[in-house]
Amino acid sequence: MKFSTEELIKGIQSGDKRLIAKAITLVESKKDEHRNQAEDLLKEIMPFTGKSIRVGITGVPGAGKSTFIENFGRIAISNGKKVAVLAIDPSSAINKGSILGDKTRMEELAKEENAFIRPSPSSGFLGGVANTTFETMMICEAAGYDYILIETVGVGQSEVLVNDITDVFLFLKIIGGGDELQGIKRGIMEMVDVIFINKVEESNLQKAKNTRLELKRALDFIPSKEKDWKVPILLGSALNNEGLYEVFEKISEFIDLKKKTGRFETVRIQQSEKRFEYWVQEYILTMMKKDQSLEAAYAEHKKNASARISNPSTEAKLFVDKFLSKD
């Protein structure tokens, strides 16, 4: 990295978008020297983080997430907030371009002085993309962004990852029920805090209301994440700027409730602990992958386990013994 940690921190704090982007590239890197510098940087900015509202946003492709984020972001800005847009995409290698790949999708928001849009990390690493959205978020917070909107395409584990780093989880739904719902990722209904039925117009209002009723029934079967919070199901049109302010208000209401009950802080502490555990595994994995013979051994023992050559715990022990006897 041709920028020093000091330069990057100064850039972050002065809101220099180019340097913010550079700092994010740094924390996304898996290279040893980058990780060291990244840790230095994160340590320094730590005191300036944690003050934003972290919003996770999900929905099937075609639900209108980009349009929603664009217009919702502008509402937040017109209410005096600074907005950063990030994406989580653990399988970006497969779904290249499907998520924030094309910055121009949010042209209007991108023009705003108080908006920062970051496409998802583009490269995989030995089959896995490092999940550094949390650290990217820290940088945005240190740069003074009040709302961090994190988009997910709803593939693989992405919702769980988003849920693990946000304060409120928003689900964008389009009209329809039954089969069409097959597109919904398992478990999503149990993570949502606010639902927005998008693309509602005069002509399909009744259908939208039916969808709301169906969703309500489904929610009856699912315990609420937060006590005293009934997941609201709002109707509107992101394209026509209808119903977005209501979402903005509901999010504020939800955050207020969580702060009042102490859940806001409790959940953030749990999230930090999870991040710690995640990184312990990540760093141990990195150490493993540094050594090609170890990486091959991992793959081999795993294959032996799945081919039932021997049982999984035996194969695991053989591997761990190899790993820890190495230097």
Place this chain on the structure above:
Amino acid sequence: MKFSTEELIKGIQSGDKRLIAKAITLVESKKDEHRNQAEDLLKEIMPFTGKSIRVGITGVPGAGKSTFIENFGRIAISNGKKVAVLAIDPSSAINKGSILGDKTRMEELAKEENAFIRPSPSSGFLGGVANTTFETMMICEAAGYDYILIETVGVGQSEVLVNDITDVFLFLKIIGGGDELQGIKRGIMEMVDVIFINKVEESNLQKAKNTRLELKRALDFIPSKEKDWKVPILLGSALNNEGLYEVFEKISEFIDLKKKTGRFETVRIQQSEKRFEYWVQEYILTMMKKDQSLEAAYAEHKKNASARISNPSTEAKLFVDKFLSKD
């Protein structure tokens, strides 16, 4: 362990319940010498495992799981099968006695020559119970049991753990809807393959049918785990032995379908891989905990992360560096 690996294997293969129990105690142990012997044992019995039908069973306390297992087990036995009953209970320290704690709960089944009942592991280990139900299952399979019934109380992560080691997941439901459903663990509806509404009698038949309708609606919102399988919702009474044979048939039907589509084998391979990953973590954790200073360091760095003294990834790196520089 005062029994040699050979004695235990011989005992398992001859169906000696006392020695089967001893072997299970061995694989449940976290002591170094026990783990070594356990791995030897598991390696030897490996070729004789994998042939059972593995059934996960869940439901809120009061759903009648014990009675169901007792009478369902006897039906399987009367159809020429050998049945083993296990329990997963990752939080047994908290819920002591709530799950298979009292063997006498299944008096009639316990008397059967072709049944083996194993209470859940009773002791915690530094805050976590080793999850060795998979390995216990291997022992039961090597001993010739055709059906392994695994009960879970539905606390914490237990359903996910059960789902990760079974072929079919059965959900016991009692009549009622709405509030009472709060007791259902998040995500459970998305794991079930067969639902049994228990405690149905003439007097509450209409209510039971309403519950079935509600469940059906809820299921409409949840993608089926297996293509071509519509989760059946059966009515009956475990106590009066009504509807249990239908469950037995539905399970067979489901297993046949999975075998036909190849999903049976595919899922089992995935499960083996997961077990391998689980044990890699477990053994690394064990190595960590062996060293008291490392264990203290882990707790301290985690606490620093959650107290926001520094960011989680920095704390994780500090810890991993300590861990890997040790011997």
